[in-house]
Amino acid sequence: MKELKKLNVLFAKYKWQFIGGVIVTIISRYLSLYLPKYVGKIINLLNDYDKGLITDKEAMKDDLVLYILIILGSTLLAAVLTFVMRQLIIVVSRHLEYDLKNIVYQQYQRLSLGFYKQNRTGDLMNRISEDVSKVRMYMGPAIMYSINMITLFAVVIPAMIDTAPTLAIYTIIPLPILSVAIYVISREINKRATLVQEYLSNLNTISQEAFSGISVIKAYNLAPQMNEQFTQVANDSKDKNIDLARIQALFFPLMVLLIGLSNIMVIYIGGKQVIDGTIDVGTIPEFLIYVNMLTWPVAIVGWVTNMIQQAEASQKRINEFLDIDPAIKNLNEAPTPIKGNISFKNVNFTYEDTNIHALKNVSFEIASGKTLAILGKTGSGKSTILELIGRLYDIDNGSLTVDDIEIDQLNLNDLRNSIGYVPQDAFLFSDSIGKNIAFGKKDASQEEIEAAAKNAVVHKNITNFTKGYETVLGERGITLSGGQKQRVSIARAIIKKPQILLFDDCLSAVDTETEEKILNNLKKVTKDTTTVIVSHRVSSAKNADQIIVLEDGNIIEQGNHESLLANQGYYADLYANQMLQED
Numbered sequence: 135m136k137e138l139k140k141l142n143v144l145f146a147k148y149k150w151q152f153i154g155g156v157i158v159t160i161i162s163r164y165l166s167l168y169l170p171k172y173v174g175k176i177i178n179l180l181n182d183y184d185k186g187l188i189t190d191k192e193a194m195k196d197d198l199v200l201y202i203l204i205i206l207g208s209t210l211l212a213a214v215l216t217f218v219m220r221q222l223i224i225v226v227s228r229h230l231e232y233d234l235k236n237i238v239y240q241q242y243q244r245l246s247l248g249f250y251k252q253n254r255t256g257d258l259m260n261r262i263s264e265d266v267s268k269v270r271m272y273m274g275p276a277i278m279y280s281i282n283m284i285t286l287f288a289v290v291i292p293a294m295i296d297t298a299p300t301l302a303i304y305t306i307i308p309l310p311i312l313s314v315a316i317y318v319i320s321r322e323i324n325k326r327a328t329l330v331q332e333y334l335s336n337l338n339t340i341s342q343e344a345f346s347g348i349s350v351i352k353a354y355n356l357a358p359q360m361n362e363q364f365t366q367v368a369n370d371s372k373d374k375n376i377d378l379a380r381i382q383a384l385f386f387p388l389m390v391l392l393i394g395l396s397n398i399m400v401i402y403i404g405g406k407q408v409i410d411g412t413i414d415v416g417t418i419p420e421f422l423i424y425v426n427m428l429t430w431p432v433a434i435v436g437w438v439t440n441m442i443q444q445a446e447a448s449q450k451r452i453n454e455f456l457d458i459d460p461a462i463k464n465l466n467e468a469p470t471p472i473k474g475n476i477s478f479k480n481v482n483f484t485y486e487d488t489n490i491h492a493l494k495n496v497s498f499e500i501a502s503g504k505t506l507a508i509l510g511k512t513g514s515g516k517s518t519i520l521e522l523i524g525r526l527y528d529i530d531n532g533s534l535t536v537d538d539i540e541i542d543q544l545n546l547n548d549l550r551n552s553i554g555y556v557p558q559d560a561f562l563f564s565d566s567i568g569k570n571i572a573f574g575k576k577d578a579s580q581e582e583i584e585a586a587a588k589n590a591v592v593h594k595n596i597t598n599f600t601k602g603y604e605t606v607l608g609e610r611g612i613t614l615s616g617g618q619k620q621r622v623s624i625a626r627a628i629i630k631k632p633q634i635l636l637f638d639d640c641l642s643a644v645d646t647e648t649e650e651k652i653l654n655n656l657k658k659v660t661k662d663t664t665t666v667i668v669s670h671r672v673s674s675a676k677n678a679d680q681i682i683v684l685e686d687g688n689i690i691e692q693g694n695h696e697s698l699l700a701n702q703g704y705y706a707d708l709y710a711n712q713m714l715q716e717d
């Protein structure tokens with residue numbers, strides 16, 4: 135229960151509903167005692183009449199009607215209260231589930247990029263859906279059934295002992311056996327159900343990958359292999375389902391058997407006691423009802439125990455994420471407006487998970503409003519520089535300042551708000567193109583959206599679609615070409631009019647002519663914006679105020695187009711090669 139303690143804060147928020155739920159449960163269980171008591175009385179009355187002990191038939195009839203009305207009234211009231219109990223406790227559990235999901239989601243948003251690189255999306259999704267659902271089972275049904283069972287025991291057992299103590303002991307004996315048996319079975323059911331779940335998720339992964347990669351599958355004629363793989367996993371999944379069905383099939387017969395045994399015990403022992411004259415005949419039906427009232431809650435003890443164990447395991451997984459301190463924290467809540475002077479002095483950076491020393495003693499400066507281009511072979515550390523400017527990671531040592539303030543001393547929100555970032559692989563949401571562009575600026579008008587699209591040279595492509603800016607992208611919407619995606623992503627960044635623009639090789643999928651147009655437009659609209667362009671193409675870099683060339687995390691060349699050409703190094707070679715290709 136250690137892990138579940140974390141939920142107490144949440145429970146406290148709804149304590150009155152809980153207390154109400156407990157009170158209502160106690161009253162409703164108390165009312166349910168009237169049924170067995172009065173059934174017993176009715177049988178005794180009829181028995182007395184049968185033996186000729188009652189002579190006033192009319193008075194007896196009146197008593198019978200009264201008893202039946204009492205049974206009806208108490209049962210009805212108990213039913214209404216049971217409904218209220220469910221309303222209180224189960225509704226609270228849904229509120230708690232909602233609160234918990236929000237807490238987990240907010241924590242996800244706080245966590246740094248490194249966390250997402252280390253954890254699989256499926257796992258993140260599972261903790262917020264599957265695990266939270268299992269915890270809800272503890273917060274709702276498990277607690278409700280436990281309260282129900284405890285109160286039922288507290289009222290029924292004293293009533294039984296009060297009526298017939300010996301018979302009560304014999305009747306109660308088989309119940310713990312039932313409880314243990316159900317516990318063992320439901321544990322096995324859970325084990326098998328978990329396996330079924332795992333196989334189902336394998337099946338989902340295979341089908342999802344087959345659908346997403348359908349073009350590769352068709353091009354390589356891999357359909358038969360995929361079929362075979364799918365059939366294999368589907369077969370395993372079916373076997374696991376059958377295993378589960380087998381054990382589930384045991385559950386109810388076992389319950390019926392044990393209830394039957396308890397009933398026989400009541401009739402056998404009770405019958406003997408009636409013959410001995412120690413109890414009335416009406417006590418037998420009264421006890422039969424008690425047994426049936428107690429069986430379900432007792433059976434449920436095993437089930438509830440399992441539910442709590444599962445919730446404990448799930449909450450442990452949730453806590454693992456909740457307890458993580460984000461690697462990147464905002465150390466300054468005071469506003470720090472950003473102008474965009476960026477300076478790297480002997481910056482070193484190593485990726486913790488791979489231990490790759492991605493930047494080695496990197497130094498350069500960009501004045502506000504100037505453009506820096508970064509070139510270099512793949513894996514040389516270009517994107518890493520952009521990630522450090524966006525403070526997605528903190529540097530190991532050296533100094534990285536923006537407007538002469540160490541980057542970690544800036545208000546993180548101000549820093550991020552001042553940056554327009556276009557990643558290497560443009561990610562667009564399954565929403566309209568217009569909304570995807572406006573994502574960079576919440577209150578953007580249609581004119582602003584179109585102006586950004588025009589500057590990113592994608593406006594014409596968009597207006598060619600039948601629905602224009604309303605065209606929905608994503609799984610069920612249309613898919614844009616690589617170059618179109620990149621340009622929509624650029625429009626999203628520039629609509630924000632940021633102080634710093636970071637372009638991570640985001641012109642790679644557009645032809646050089648369009649690239650030229652975009653860069654010229656950018657020059658006009660981002661006059662005061664510090665721009666960093668990562669590229670493999672000299673054409674993207676040649677007009678920059680400053681160019682650096684990286685190799686294996688080191689700056690090997692630094693200057694502008696002319697000085698680097700004169701240098702006759704990597705840049706000059708690259709330029710010569712690329713000019714040759716264009717010719």
Ligand SMILES: Nc1ncnc2c1ncn2[C@@H]1O[C@H](COP(=O)(O)OP(=O)(O)OP(=O)(O)O)[C@@H](O)[C@H]1O
Pocket residue numbers: 251485486487488490492510511512513514515516517518519558639
């Ligand atoms: N999140 C990460 N975790 C661990 N290592 C990483 C991570 N991102 C990049 N690296 C490693 O750091 C080095 C520099 O990567 P970076 O992405 O900065 O290169 P790049 O110059 O932008 O390459 P490309 O031109 O292919 O995009 C590479 O060796 C890469 O494998």
